Amino acid sequence: MINMAPLALLVSFSLLLPSALAAAGVICEELPQDLCSFAISSSSKRCVLESYQRGGGRTEFQCRTSEVAVERFSDLVETDQCVKSCGVDRESVGISSDALLEPQFAAKLCSPSCYQNCPNIIDLYFNLAAGEGVFLPDLCQAQRSNPRRAMAELLSSGVAGAAGPAADDVGESDAPAPMAYP
Numbered sequence: 001m002i003n004m005a006p007l008a009l010l011v012s013f014s015l016l017l018p019s020a021l022a023a024a025g026v027i028c029e030e031l032p033q034d035l036c037s038f039a040i041s042s043s044s045k046r047c048v049l050e051s052y053q054r055g056g057g058r059t060e061f062q063c064r065t066s067e068v069a070v071e072r073f074s075d076l077v078e079t080d081q082c083v084k085s086c087g088v089d090r091e092s093v094g095i096s097s098d099a100l101l102e103p104q105f106a107a108k109l110c111s112p113s114c115y116q117n118c119p120n121i122i123d124l125y126f127n128l129a130a131g132e133g134v135f136l137p138d139l140c141q142a143q144r145s146n147p148r149r150a151m152a153e154l155l156s157s158g159v160a161g162a163a164g165p166a167a168d169d170v171g172e173s174d175a176p177a178p179m180a181y182p
Contacts (some may be wrong), residue, residue: 011059026039026075026077027041027075029064036048036090037089037090037092037095038088040120041065041074043065046065047063049061061076082114082118084150086109086114087104096128100139109140
């Protein structure tokens with residue numbers, strides 16, 4: 001006869017482990033490099049991937065807590081599905097509004113799979129676009145109806161001539177939540 005006590009103990013422990021990790025919350029400095037970007041800490045601050053030089057000219061990366069506070073989210077590590085749907089890259093160091101100038105990126109960001117299902121990423125780019133004087137819902141509407149016109153409008157807003165702000169430089173606004181995808 002097989003003793004089931006060790007198996008029951010193992011199953012019980014495995015059920016408790018995720019809740020214990022969740023109780024600890026998201027601490028940016030403890031996140032691995034491949035989960036850092038687009039994460040939000042327990043204190044509702046965005047996590048950012050930073051690079052630095054080690055001896056011998058070797059570049060290393062570390063996840064840090066930024067000063068950017070997020071009103072609507074905390075304790076969040078963005079899903080792989082949202083990263084893929086929105087066309088963002090977890091390996092990127094810094095985030096710029098310049099990505100909005102790329103038609104392929106704007107199309108993915110404005111797609112229903114991203115815009116309707118990934119509020120953290122939409123919130124971030126909503127604020128980046130607002131920093132450049134662009135209202136993301138209007139850009140997405142133009143992107144859906146006429147992608148060339150959307151790019152022309154964005155270029156005329158002055159985004160192309162500006163070095164877009166890094167995520168660290170963009171404060172969260174009291175702007176309304178992004179509109180639902182029509």
